[in-house]
Amino acid sequence: MSTVSSSKKNNSFVLQKQDEISFEDRPVPVAGPGQVIVNIKATGICGSDVHYWTHGRIGHFVCKGPMVLGHESAGIVASLGEGVTDLEVGDRVALEPGVPCGRCEMCKIGKYNLCPDMAFAATPPYDGTLCDFYRHSADFCYKLPKNVSLEEGALIEPLSVGIHAARRGEVRLGDRVFVFGAGPVGLLTAAAAKAAGAAHVTMADISESRLKFAKSYIADETIHMTSKPPKDVDTNEFAKAEAEKIFASGISPANVVFDCTGVEVCVQMSIYLVKNNGKIVLVGMGASVQSISVADVSAREVDVRGVMRYCNTYPTAIEMLASGKIDLKSLITHRYKFKESLEAFQHVKEGREGTIKIVITNDD
Ligand SMILES: [Zn+2]
Ligand SMILES: [Zn+2]
Incomplete structure (x- = not known):
């Protein structure tokens, strides 16, 4: 002592x-x-x-x-x-x-x-x-x-959030991943997903400067989100149309979508951006009650998963840092x-x- x-x-x-x-x-x-x-x-x-x-x-x-x-x-x-x-x-x-x-x-x-x-x-x-x-x-x-x-x-603390999110999303070798939000948590979730084997990561944000950084740091592709859902319209319909635009631009549906914003329209878009049998991981915190298409979740067997901080991530993070696998x-x-x-x-x-x-x- x-x-x-x-x-x-x-x-x-x-x-x-x-x-x-x-x-x-x-x-x-x-x-x-x-x-x-x-x-x-x-x-x-x-x-x-x-x-x-x-x-x-x-x-x-x-x-x-x-x-x-x-x-x-x-x-x-x-x-x-x-x-x-x-x-x-x-x-x-x-x-x-x-x-x-x-x-x-x-x-x-x-x-x-x-x-x-x-x-x-x-x-x-x-x-x-x-x-x-x-x-x-x-x-x-x-x-x-x-x-x-x-x-x-x-x-290692915010990296832990990314590692835990990637584990919750069960990211596998060759997966296509979509991440909403290019702040520290979004970037570290993308980095953990890449380290776990994701082949392609698309990141979306409303800030161009964040996307520029994301591209230099980890993202294979970035999407600048500019349009806002119009008032008095079912925002799920708007979200579906936005997802269609993203597909039309050449981006394929993702195996795993991480929402690191908590913004309702991003969560709604996640449902349309994910493949059948895919996973959506809710990393960001936003409004406590949000509306999503349960019909899609059900008929397309989409798993929507929560994230509460992290567990058993520090030893993993230290190995990843010591070996230079995550920056x-x-x-x-x-x-x-x-x-x-x-x-x-x-x-x-x-x-x-x-x-x-x-x-x-x-x-x-
Ligand atoms: Zn924190
Ligand atoms: Zn306990």
Whole structure:
């Protein structure tokens, strides 16, 4: 057992309430049995962190008290709790931010992302990782190989979403894949699908600059979506016509369609873009009730699958990064220092052109 020197500070980036974030000097935590204290070095900013700031909630997760933001982090082990044997002080680790109960039915069958008692960083009421020292279960800290940087380690979190989505879609060798949304999650879902054997990936978005990046990063083909469904019309009919246009442009139906937008018309189009017997994976979060053609789902045996975060993805992601099979580095378009966290959040909130992923680094 070891502890972090009591003279150390634990500067933390705290959401006080909706629209109000400030730095706070919090006590350095002490590791309990099976836990470690990690000196956080790199944190990716996710749309969800910014959403808690601007809305104070995501769906039924409501932020009721002060909460440290951030959940995509990596750092260096600073102290060990009792019984921790497979980590040492000084190890570089990626943090898987959700710790499940380990005892329920979902945990026991290995689908721990569905554990009802999950404690997930920066999901109320649990504090996130944008701080100097974060206490975490040693089991959810993954040692990084020498050739994987701490920044890449931080981005294993969003990569995990892509890996889990590709697994849910059961992507196979030679598959044609269609992805709605060319933000970080869409790009990483496409990258995971390609790594899993997809032969051809088409990506669609409303932003031309994102599509330009997608083409340089992973997409074989991109589609710039410009038309909006007219009001007072069945949007399923509009979606069907849009899909027909895509086929007319020379793109064939997909084995798997990933919706990384949550936008209803994209989900509706997914039904028409997928092959008979194909799969649709709902990765994005949008309106909680949406209308889709159940007749197509049924008569064409289309599988519509949900995605809740991820499970068992960190070891896979580390192997993929160490072997260079997936590239995370080129996704980082901007970097901010920890003390500039507010500027970084502002940047994401404004949705500035040319932004893919922002990483906050903490070097001192
Ligand atoms: Zn995230
Ligand atoms: Zn559980």
